[in-house]
Amino acid sequence: MGLGTRELMAKRAAEEISNGNIVNLGIGIPTLVSDFIRSDIHVFLHSENGFLGIGPKPATSKEDKNLINAGGFPCTTVKGASYFDSAESFAIIRSGKLDITILGALEVDEKGNLANWIVPGKRVPGMGGGMDLAEKAKKVVVVTTHTNKNGSPKIKKICSLPLTAQTCVGLIITELAVIEVTEEGLILKEIFGGTTVDEVISRTEASLIVSKNLRVINYE
Amino acid sequence: MGLGTRELMAKRAAEEISNGNIVNLGIGIPTLVSDFIRSDIHVFLHSENGFLGIGPKPATSKEDKNLINAGGFPCTTVKGASYFDSAESFAIIRSGKLDITILGALEVDEKGNLANWIVPGKRVPGMGGGMDLAEKAKKVVVVTTHTNKNGSPKIKKICSLPLTAQTCVGLIITELAVIEVTEEGLILKEIFGGTTVDEVISRTEASLIVSKNLRVINYE
Amino acid sequence: MVIENTFGKIKRVDEAMAYIKDKTILMFGGFGGVGTSPLLIDEIIKKDVKELTLIGNDSGFPKVGIGRVICNGQAKKMITTHIGSNPVAGELMTEGKMEIEFSPQGTLAERIRAGGTGLGGVLINVGLGTIIEEGKEIIQVDDKPYLLEKPLRAEVGIVYAKVADTFGNLIYDKTARNFNPLVAKASDVTIVHAEEIVPLGELNPEEIITPGVYVDIIVTGKGGEWKWVWEQEN
Amino acid sequence: MVIENTFGKIKRVDEAMAYIKDKTILMFGGFGGVGTSPLLIDEIIKKDVKELTLIGNDSGFPKVGIGRVICNGQAKKMITTHIGSNPVAGELMTEGKMEIEFSPQGTLAERIRAGGTGLGGVLINVGLGTIIEEGKEIIQVDDKPYLLEKPLRAEVGIVYAKVADTFGNLIYDKTARNFNPLVAKASDVTIVHAEEIVPLGELNPEEIITPGVYVDIIVTGKGGEWKWVWEQEN
Numbered sequence: 001m002g003l004g005t006r007e008l009m010a011k012r013a014a015e016e017i018s019n020g021n022i023v024n025l026g027i028g029i030p031t032l033v034s035d036f037i038r039s040d041i042h043v044f045l046h047s048e049n050g051f052l053g054i055g056p057k058p059a060t061s062k063e064d065k066n067l068i069n070a071g072g073f074p075c076t077t078v079k080g081a082s083y084f085d086s087a088e089s090f091a092i093i094r095s096g097k098l099d100i101t102i103l104g105a106l107e108v109d110e111k112g113n114l115a116n117w118i119v120p121g122k123r124v125p126g127m128g129g130g131m132d133l134a135e136k137a138k139k140v141v142v143v144t145t146h147t148n149k150n151g152s153p154k155i156k157k158i159c160s161l162p163l164t165a166q167t168c169v170g171l172i173i174t175e176l177a178v179i180e181v182t183e184e185g186l187i188l189k190e191i192f193g194g195t196t197v198d199e200v201i202s203r204t205e206a207s208l209i210v211s212k213n214l215r216v217i218n219y220e
Numbered sequence: 221m222g223l224g225t226r227e228l229m230a231k232r233a234a235e236e237i238s239n240g241n242i243v244n245l246g247i248g249i250p251t252l253v254s255d256f257i258r259s260d261i262h263v264f265l266h267s268e269n270g271f272l273g274i275g276p277k278p279a280t281s282k283e284d285k286n287l288i289n290a291g292g293f294p295c296t297t298v299k300g301a302s303y304f305d306s307a308e309s310f311a312i313i314r315s316g317k318l319d320i321t322i323l324g325a326l327e328v329d330e331k332g333n334l335a336n337w338i339v340p341g342k343r344v345p346g347m348g349g350g351m352d353l354a355e356k357a358k359k360v361v362v363v364t365t366h367t368n369k370n371g372s373p374k375i376k377k378i379c380s381l382p383l384t385a386q387t388c389v390g391l392i393i394t395e396l397a398v399i400e401v402t403e404e405g406l407i408l409k410e411i412f413g414g415t416t417v418d419e420v421i422s423r424t425e426a427s428l429i430v431s432k433n434l435r436v437i438n439y440e
Numbered sequence: 441m442v443i444e445n446t447f448g449k450i451k452r453v454d455e456a457m458a459y460i461k462d463k464t465i466l467m468f469g470g471f472g473g474v475g476t477s478p479l480l481i482d483e484i485i486k487k488d489v490k491e492l493t494l495i496g497n498d499s500g501f502p503k504v505g506i507g508r509v510i511c512n513g514q515a516k517k518m519i520t521t522h523i524g525s526n527p528v529a530g531e532l533m534t535e536g537k538m539e540i541e542f543s544p545q546g547t548l549a550e551r552i553r554a555g556g557t558g559l560g561g562v563l564i565n566v567g568l569g570t571i572i573e574e575g576k577e578i579i580q581v582d583d584k585p586y587l588l589e590k591p592l593r594a595e596v597g598i599v600y601a602k603v604a605d606t607f608g609n610l611i612y613d614k615t616a617r618n619f620n621p622l623v624a625k626a627s628d629v630t631i632v633h634a635e636e637i638v639p640l641g642e643l644n645p646e647e648i649i650t651p652g653v654y655v656d657i658i659v660t661g662k663g664g665e666w667k668w669v670w671e672q673e674n
Numbered sequence: 675m676v677i678e679n680t681f682g683k684i685k686r687v688d689e690a691m692a693y694i695k696d697k698t699i700l701m702f703g704g705f706g707g708v709g710t711s712p713l714l715i716d717e718i719i720k721k722d723v724k725e726l727t728l729i730g731n732d733s734g735f736p737k738v739g740i741g742r743v744i745c746n747g748q749a750k751k752m753i754t755t756h757i758g759s760n761p762v763a764g765e766l767m768t769e770g771k772m773e774i775e776f777s778p779q780g781t782l783a784e785r786i787r788a789g790g791t792g793l794g795g796v797l798i799n800v801g802l803g804t805i806i807e808e809g810k811e812i813i814q815v816d817d818k819p820y821l822l823e824k825p826l827r828a829e830v831g832i833v834y835a836k837v838a839d840t841f842g843n844l845i846y847d848k849t850a851r852n853f854n855p856l857v858a859k860a861s862d863v864t865i866v867h868a869e870e871i872v873p874l875g876e877l878n879p880e881e882i883i884t885p886g887v888y889v890d891i892i893v894t895g896k897g898g899e900w901k902w903v904w905e906q907e908n
Binding site: 269284292 | 706757798802804905
């Protein structure tokens with residue numbers, strides 16, 4: 001049985017995580033990443049509400065109403081977990097102790113600017129912890145569909161939506177490609193099997209520099 | 221057996237403490253105050269290092285090297301005590317949760333300015349927590365000898381030494397008298413038995429307004 | 441076990457509720473409703489006080505946490521980080537019936553901590569180059585720009601704890617801690633709903649998270665328990 | 675009990691000491707020497723590194739805590755609140771051999787916390803109208819003046835804990851906690867001397883004071899224990 005598109009993206013994102021990393025996973029596809037973290041490494045998942053060391057989802061009827069991740073879902077703890085208040089939770093982020101955050105996006109641009117919290121006049125949910133994460137994590141990985149529902153590119157020359165944080169994104173993972181943000185611009189490093197470089201370029205507004213060592217990802 | 225001068229001052233200072241009060245006692249004479257707090261009230265003594273609920277001195281050989289008050293001496297805890305870090309300890313002070321601090325003084329003046337941390341060129345020990353306490357406690361009670369070793373008044377028109385905090389002192393207790401700091405000036409409210417109003421005035425540089433209800437303190 | 445009310449802090453719920461009135465500035469613990477007192481939320485709805493200013497992490501869900509108060513039309517303003525889980529909050533905002541001031545989550549937590557710690561403000565560089573800058577002073581420290589974020593305090597704070605002793609020393613339960621220790625410190629009147637009240641000396645001094653010095657009123661009791669979204673889904 | 679060094683943080687004392695060199699900016703936990711690691715102080719003296727900048731609450735006593743390092747002539751500067759318990763520190767200052775920068779105790783604690791919390795500074799109104807104002811920017815917030823107090827960080831922090839697990843989650847012992855949790859967060863390299871190291875999972879997540887995320891190196895062992903002043907008096 002092959003992986004769905006969301007799972008492919010999550011699996012690729014999990015490759016970014018190394019032993020000992022402190023990781024924060026946003027809601028949506030990023031949450032799926034935890035299923036693909038290598039079993040031979042030990043990482044700590046951080047939850048904004050005030051908790052380091054998220055474990056797997058509990059069995060039904062084993063949920064604890066006071067043990068909930070930042071997305072609002074029941075969870076468990078791993079060995080070495082700790083609870084703290086929300087100020088301490090963001091102290092961990094703000095002081096640069098978070099190795100990786102994996103977030104969704106509405107738009108990303110050539111400079112690595114990220115917009116993922118507001119569509120003025122339409123959807124104004126608030127930024128939650130998104131600005132802290134995007135601004136302060138050592139590495140920001142964006143996992144997003146390559147285009148929006150209307151087929152418009154989400155990887156833009158310049159973000160048009162209000163920003164979450166400036167020049168924060170390090171890596172973009174979509175269902176088509178993996179793109180690195182560098183000072184030289186966006187580098188197309190990898191494509192998923194089933195697409196082509198031309199398709200990726202045609203569905204991207206931003207300029208892409210095609211890597212000389214382009215990897216084609218074929219899981220399984 | 222009568223009380224010594226230091227104990228008389230400490231006993232008078234203890235009268236300022238009410239049930240439920242959070243109290244910080246400075247080193248020296250203020251430390252003695254705890255021996256005179258009424259046994260029918262429940263107060264919590266605060267220690268700057270990070271501790272609320274100081275108990276009596278432990279028996280010799282029962283000392284715990286990790287249970288020490290801010291003055292550096294072994295202590296015990298009362299029921300309801302809590303430990304915290306030094307930032308939290310001063311959060312309690314800075315946020316106005318300390319009802320009374322009882323401190324020593326080098327000089328106090330008519331406006332309630334306090335100098336108790338530095339004698340330039342002579343003694344520069346640092347302010348420790350003195351500035352926080354003097355600035356932020358709800359009530360600052362100064363316990364001090366009326367004059368210094370040379371017989372010079374410590375209650376001055378204007379402090380000449382560098383200040384610990386401005387207009388912070390509420391009450392001054394010496395071996396001769398109890399003086400309240402008000403917007404009208406210093407009010408001589410009480411004298412200890414054995415002295416006279418004239419003696420107090422002659423040994424004070426600041427102007428004193430003698431209370432119409434002058435109390436003469438005769439303990440025992 | 442006899443509980444002596446040595447400090448007079450243990451009160452009936454109606455005595456506590458006397459502090460929550462029309463126009464009260466009310467801060468609440470909780471994150472997605474977890475760690476928000478069901479009992480006190482229920483009482484606020486029963487009392488039907490109006491024009492509250494709410495300060496807290498998020499607007500809960502329509503039937504969970506502070507979301508119930510919002511859906512009951514009791515708030516005129518909210519200072520928060522996220523309202524996405526409560527569509528009614530978004531509608532009230534769009535219709536101009538509830539003013540919303542957004543703060544990044546870490547900034548909100550630090551602003552509340554600053555309020556409870558007697559600071560005049562904190563300098564934070566999250567939100568630079570975004571609309572969060574608007575109306576805020578930018579302060580340079582060693583040639584780097586920071587936003588001057590002002591402290592937040594409330595007239596009344598509602599806190600949900602696992603255990604309180606009679607002085608108000610508190611411990612919390614797992615992720616229900618979240619904003620509660622911050623709210624406890626930043627409110628003129630701190631009302632704690634404790635699942636259990638124990639005599640003085642029962643709590644280990646090493647494990648106390650909130651020293652009782654910050655707590656004014658302690659209530660206990662059942663009431664208002666909601667069904668969680670994940671229970672509703674099942 | 676087998677301790678697995680899963681995160682590679684458990685090291686020998688000499689490996690830890692490699693980070694403490696001439697001119698290192700060194701922050702230390704402790705208050706009057708209580709909560710300062712005797713082992714690490716002893717090693718610093720043995721290594722005889724010079725021109726240290728020390729950041730911590732006080733200068734200890736001549737034979738206790740950081741005081742031993744100061745009396746050994748190893749510090750060129752100290753940022754602290756009090757040196758009264760160590761006459762040698764006063765002499766070195768008077769002779770111009772050690773520069774002293776005084777901060778009020780609560781301000782020092784907040785400056786270190788700010789350094790460990792990624793803040794650009796905090797606004798505090800303790801010290802207004804005193805010589806503590808000198809050289810500091812005054813910021814008005816809602817027409818009230820505050821001093822802009824800058825964050826403090828160190829290259830190396832030495833922390834004394836009661837128990838560490840292999841990730842570096844820490845608990846402390848009574849008043850030996852004091853500045854230690856603040857120092858743990860504000861140092862580029864945090865070295866913990868734990869009285870005991872336990873396997874992951876042995877510490878209760880509710881009781882952990884310092885999350886291991888802040889800890890880089892964990893050592894354990896005996897050495898350098900001093901006689902306390904109150905023991906010397908007996």
